Amino acid sequence: MVLEIIQLTVYGIVLGSIISLGAIGLSLLYGILRFAHFAHGDVMTVGAYLALAGVTGLGLPIWAASALAVGGGVGLAVLIDQTLYRRLRRTAPVILLIASVGIALILRSLVQFVWGPDTQVYTQELQMPVRLLGIRLKPTQLQIVAGAVILVVILHLFLTRTRTGKAMRAMADNPELARIVGIDTELVVVWTWVIGAALAVAAGIFLGMDTRLQPTMGWHILLPVFAAAILGGIGKPYGAIVGGMVVGIASELSTMVFPPVYKPAVAFALMVVMLLVRPTGLFGAPR
Amino acid sequence: MSLLSMTRLRGGYGGADILNGIDLRVEAGEIVVVVGPNGAGKSTAMKAVFGLVDIREGRLVFDGVDITRLRSDRLARLGISYVPQESNVFASMTVHENLEMGAFIRRDDFSGQLARVYDIFPPLKEKRASRAGSLSGGQRQMVAIARALMLEPRLLLLDEPTAGLSPAFTELIFEKIVEINAGGTSILMVEQNAKQALGLAHRGYVLTLGANRYEDTGANLLANREVAEMFLGG
Ligand SMILES: Nc1ncnc2c1ncn2[C@@H]1O[C@H](COP(=O)(O)OP(=O)(O)OP(=O)(O)O)[C@@H](O)[C@H]1O
């Protein structure tokens, strides 16, 4: 029983790492642009498949394919922003939201068109789980958690030590004052897409490593990602990390009671309860 | 040539005009104070300088450069700093980071100015690692002014820097403003404490309904009976 809880918690941390990376980007984008980016999950999908193209098409090792996928995903996100979202920034936020739903559908269809609807994997090699004090863990799962930790540390250094990172925090805090001190806010927007998309691509690849690739993979994880961002207080990237862990661990632990198909329902329930009780998130002021 | 001149400015926030042909100017080295009833458009006039208002007619010139339709993030580069009336600090960032953001466009070494600003406002030095949002109103106002000074601006716009502060804090802020002006920075300031503010101003304006009502030296405005009845509590 105790061992099972620990085992599921460990799986929850793996899932939570993936969710967190997606939620950080969603939260950053919300903080800067004040809109919920519904295509974020499908950016994850595109990233995962771009890496697959690198692995199977070009025969690259996964890390090199990942770097390539990050570049591709970032380029795609900036392109979509500059050609579509940018024109809609002065309109009502709901229009941006609907536009992003449209983009989500387009990206998913494109992936399905290019790579087909069937599930695929990065490698056919069988993963031998390592055993540690009775806990089973696949090497890829260790890589996922380590990768997420490294990315979060890099993000933290970026936000607290660099000029652009501070400008990003300033703009999320007070956009008008940011302009007053001379920050080029359009440039900050582009940087936000770069960071948000890079983290989404990483999350997509990790999801593909942990399970399988499927054109709907990103769409299906979007709900837990949103739940994590809201739990952490939307607009707060650090909160999104905690939110991701809570959602990941709660989802895995729920399988002790409910069948695994209800995992997304757990995320949804957490999100609804949070919105009702404390809409500003775990670290926000209570209503 | 004036440092800043606002000529027959008309505009607002998309609806009816808030500014109805306002004229303002600041000469180099001056403290200019703007007073007027609530809703007169004082803050709107300040925002207009920073490109935050739709200007329909009129002209804004800073040091010979037409800034009428300049993007707000360009103004700092010309040497103008602005402390808005509300939300004038980055609440989630530390005092130190707020000051750094004030120097955002500076590519030179600004450690000297940082030390000078901490000298002007010693309490900020102790609070340098605190989040600006956690400070008292008076300290927040200090952060806002200190942030604006990091640019070593030629012109400083202050919108009600003493609003909501205790008399002692108000006195202190006014002292600092005179000190900053003595250091060579021209100041355009909106104030509710009309008596004190006009007392230290070189010139002043009384605005009503988005247009000039009176314009004179600070001393003359204080002596003007009509102005006294309108704004100085008789
Ligand atoms: N962002 C805005 N959008 C629309 N209308 C606004 C906005 N800001 C101010 N107004 C309106 O413009 C008018 C002038 O406001 P402004 O803030 O310039 O007055 P003020 O003289 O600074 O007043 P106070 O002494 O209260 O600060 C008011 O009628 C106000 O309701």
Ligand SMILES: [Mg+2]
């Ligand atoms: Mg005002």
